[in-house]
Amino acid sequence: MIYVLYFITYGFLLTVAIGLLTSWIDRKVTARVQYRVGPPILQPLIDIIKLLGKETLIPKGASKSTFLMAPVVGFASAILVSTILWVNNITSAHTYLGDLVVVIYLLTIPSISIIMGGFASRNPLASLGASREMKLILSYELPFVLAVLVPVIKSGFSLRLATILGYQLQNGAVATGLSGVLALIVAIFCIQAKLGLVPFDIPEAETEIVSGPLVEYSGPGLALYKLMKNMLLFILPFFLIIIFMGGLHFDAISIVKYVGLVALVTVIRNTNPRVRIDQAVRFFWGPMTFLAALAVALALTGR
Amino acid sequence: MSLKLKALLKSPWVFHLSTGSCNNCDIEILDCLTPRFDIERFGMLLAGSIKHADVLLVTGSCNRQSVIRLKRLYEQMPKPCLVVAVGECSLSRGMFIHSYNCPLPLDKIIPVDVYIPGCPPKPEAIIAGVVKLIEKVKKDKLSEKTKKAK
Ligand code: SF4
Numbered sequence: 001m002i003y004v005l006y007f008i009t010y011g012f013l014l015t016v017a018i019g020l021l022t023s024w025i026d027r028k029v030t031a032r033v034q035y036r037v038g039p040p041i042l043q044p045l046i047d048i049i050k051l052l053g054k055e056t057l058i059p060k061g062a063s064k065s066t067f068l069m070a071p072v073v074g075f076a077s078a079i080l081v082s083t084i085l086w087v088n089n090i091t092s093a094h095t096y097l098g099d100l101v102v103v104i105y106l107l108t109i110p111s112i113s114i115i116m117g118g119f120a121s122r123n124p125l126a127s128l129g130a131s132r133e134m135k136l137i138l139s140y141e142l143p144f145v146l147a148v149l150v151p152v153i154k155s156g157f158s159l160r161l162a163t164i165l166g167y168q169l170q171n172g173a174v175a176t177g178l179s180g181v182l183a184l185i186v187a188i189f190c191i192q193a194k195l196g197l198v199p200f201d202i203p204e205a206e207t208e209i210v211s212g213p214l215v216e217y218s219g220p221g222l223a224l225y226k227l228m229k230n231m232l233l234f235i236l237p238f239f240l241i242i243i244f245m246g247g248l249h250f251d252a253i254s255i256v257k258y259v260g261l262v263a264l265v266t267v268i269r270n271t272n273p274r275v276r277i278d279q280a281v282r283f284f285w286g287p288m289t290f291l292a293a294l295a296v297a298l299a300l301t302g303r
Numbered sequence: 304m305s306l307k308l309k310a311l312l313k314s315p316w317v318f319h320l321s322t323g324s325c326n327n328c329d330i331e332i333l334d335c336l337t338p339r340f341d342i343e344r345f346g347m348l349l350a351g352s353i354k355h356a357d358v359l360l361v362t363g364s365c366n367r368q369s370v371i372r373l374k375r376l377y378e379q380m381p382k383p384c385l386v387v388a389v390g391e392c393s394l395s396r397g398m399f400i401h402s403y404n405c406p407l408p409l410d411k412i413i414p415v416d417v418y419i420p421g422c423p424p425k426p427e428a429i430i431a432g433v434v435k436l437i438e439k440v441k442k443d444k445l446s447e448k449t450k451k452a453k
Contacts, residue, residue, distance in 0.1 A: 027343075036341040043346050046313045050357070053307030055381040057354060210351040218354040218381040 011083030019230035020044040026266050033270045051223035059121055059216045066120035071224035074113030078231045081106040085238055088161040089247050095162040110228055111137050118213025129212025132277050133203035139284040144190040146292035150183035151243045153299040168246040175244040179298035184244045186292045191236040199272040200280055237261040312437050314346035318356030322373050324363025327423040328390035334426040358385045364392040364405045377413045388415045391422040
């Protein structure tokens with residue numbers, strides 16, 4: 001019963017609200033970097049409402065049920081993962097062993113839903129975008145899991161988020177140690193790719209393949225995808241804060257932590273050009289995996 | 304006015320279609336996105352895909368080749384949607400009025416909501432045109448309501 005409450009209030013309402021606000025911060029900072037004024041604060045919400053009111057078009061020859069189901073799958077997993085994170089952040093009473101693994105799996109499903117939607121829409125550009133997204137997942141998953149391994153090792157090989165949080169409460173945040181800092185850097189690059197932001201917006205690549213897997217989506221389907229992306233803009237930094245920086249606590253320091261992380265992601269996005277897919281794969285399997293492995297080794301020796 | 308339409312006017316995503324323009328109008332449209340004019344203030348974005356768009360911005364005179372594509376794009380646009388004609392060419396075919404290749408102006412092919420004259424129109428004129436478009440939609444809705452009340 002308590003989970004249903006968390007699901008509706010924290011998992012859905014609060015996450016959506018913070019996600020939309022973060023999306024506004026992202027657009028506003030981008031605009032200010034380019035010496036523009038930028039959109040008003042309610043703009044992301046208005047976009048979603050507008051998209052919900054538009055017609056749904058299903059392309060000829062598309063797999064209809066998959067095409068319509070894909071955004072719902074991604075959206076549902078985003079709500080679920082944010083619920084699990086909030087429960088862990090607020091109380092350790094209702095958590096269970098192994099939720100870290102569940103969270104890592106659920107964080108992949110939004111990308112998989114985009115791949116499903118792209119392939120189901122029977123559009124060459126969408127298929128191209130979906131195949132790029134697939135390669136991107138293969139490239140960033142390895143360093144991301146290695147980076148997540150560092151807090152696990154630090155907290156005495158615990159796969160439970162609540163234990164990791166408890167460890168950080170007593171011994172200070174994971175990101176204060178050398179291994180923690182290295183892992184955090186790797187993880188920030190990985191969430192950049194997970195969010196599909198420049199330099200790793202290769203699947204969407206507005207200027208070359210229109211908008212990639214989402215090219216055939218209109219109306220409510222597109223609204224769900226946009227909402228999912230906005231929620232991920234909150235969920236992924238939140239996840240990093242939980243495992244590396246000791247959780248969010250509704251106080252000034254937590255807000256600084258969160259806004260700082262989001263601003264960092266936005267600045268990386270605004271100061272870099274898009275890389276090619278082979279460059280991205282090389283980047284993640286080369287330097288990033290090496291750094292992550294180094295961080296794991298350092299963590300094992302207790303640094 | 305319904306919430307749907309209100310939201311549409313607050314965040315019109317624009318799809319930019321050139322049906323054979325001289326490229327000058329297109330450059331003026333891109334000007335609107337630059338720091339000096341910044342139409343993202345009003346929630347406008349350039350959409351890459353016609354399926355995401357709410358406003359179809361047409362530049363250039365419609366020739367026999369592009370008319371087929373124009374009609375197809377208009378049909379693919381999710382409704383409710385609006386059409387804006389930018390530049391002399393799409394309004395009245397401009398200097399191509401006697402051309403064998405441009406038999407019809409744009410508004411004889413698809414319904415046009417607002418006309419922005421000029422060759423090319425200034426970015427200010429384009430923004431003023433969009434403001435007119437928004438006012439027109441609002442007024443249309445109001446007059447419909449008063450008609451119903453009568
Ligand atoms: S209206 Fe003038 S500037 Fe615009 S496309 Fe036609 S000729 Fe070019």
